[in-house]
Amino acid sequence: MNKIAILFSGKGSNFAYIVKHLHQKELEVVVALTNNPNAEGIGVAKEHAIPLEIIDPKCYQNREDFDKVVVEKLAPYKVDLTVLAGFMRILTPVFTENVKSVNLHPSLLPRHKGLHAIEKSFEDAFESGGVTVHYVTSELDGGEIVLQKELSKEGLDFEAYDRQIRIVEKEALVEAILKIVSENKGG
Numbered sequence: 001m002n003k004i005a006i007l008f009s010g011k012g013s014n015f016a017y018i019v020k021h022l023h024q025k026e027l028e029v030v031v032a033l034t035n036n037p038n039a040e041g042i043g044v045a046k047e048h049a050i051p052l053e054i055i056d057p058k059c060y061q062n063r064e065d066f067d068k069v070v071v072e073k074l075a076p077y078k079v080d081l082t083v084l085a086g087f088m089r090i091l092t093p094v095f096t097e098n099v100k101s102v103n104l105h106p107s108l109l110p111r112h113k114g115l116h117a118i119e120k121s122f123e124d125a126f127e128s129g130g131v132t133v134h135y136v137t138s139e140l141d142g143g144e145i146v147l148q149k150e151l152s153k154e155g156l157d158f159e160a161y162d163r164q165i166r167i168v169e170k171e172a173l174v175e176a177i178l179k180i181v182s183e184n185k186g187g
Helices: 013-022 041-047 063-077 116-125 157-186
Strands: 001-008 027-034 050-053 081-084 101-107 128-135 145-152
Touching: 001 013, 001 063, 013 027, 013 041, 013 157, 027 041, 027 063, 027 081, 041 050, 081 157, 101 157, 116 128, 116 157, 128 157, 145 157
Parallel strands: 001 027, 001 081, 027 050, 081 101
Antiparallel strands: 101 128, 128 145
16 A cells, blocks of 8 residues: 655645545555644644654754755655645755655646745636646746646635635645556556
8 A cells, every 4th residue: 555644734624635535545644744833734643543743843944954854754654655735835855856745736837836826826817727736846836747627717706716726626636646646556
């Protein structure tokens, strides 16, 4: 069974969705890691008895030192894939060159890289927005795209669009993980 790690920073809603739909079925979530000692997602890990690593970036002098510890903490779990599910850190090559990982981004890349992507996507001139799951590289939101899901903005105010993006992103993340797991099996 494929082993994955989940990295998160906040509520852990994407983490919880992955656990509900994939854990102990298609794959095993063998570790969760957060950079936020107060993240609500910690409860998801505890509820499902998933090993948890909490690494506070305030304890490190720079991003590289933090990323080195993340890589070291993940190594013993021998994961096949690391999933950034709301992990709000820009990662350095110390991480990106040593860990096979995917990231969820709430826009149709290459449009709206970085922060505030949902707002920027809603406000742009395109009729639709969406989400992207992509491999993580040292270029911010620049890795190879695994999949994208489009969402029409027609008739939606920002709050409705934001709600729809949050639904679609969970589905996209699970679909992308399954696609990668299937490719890893040679199927």
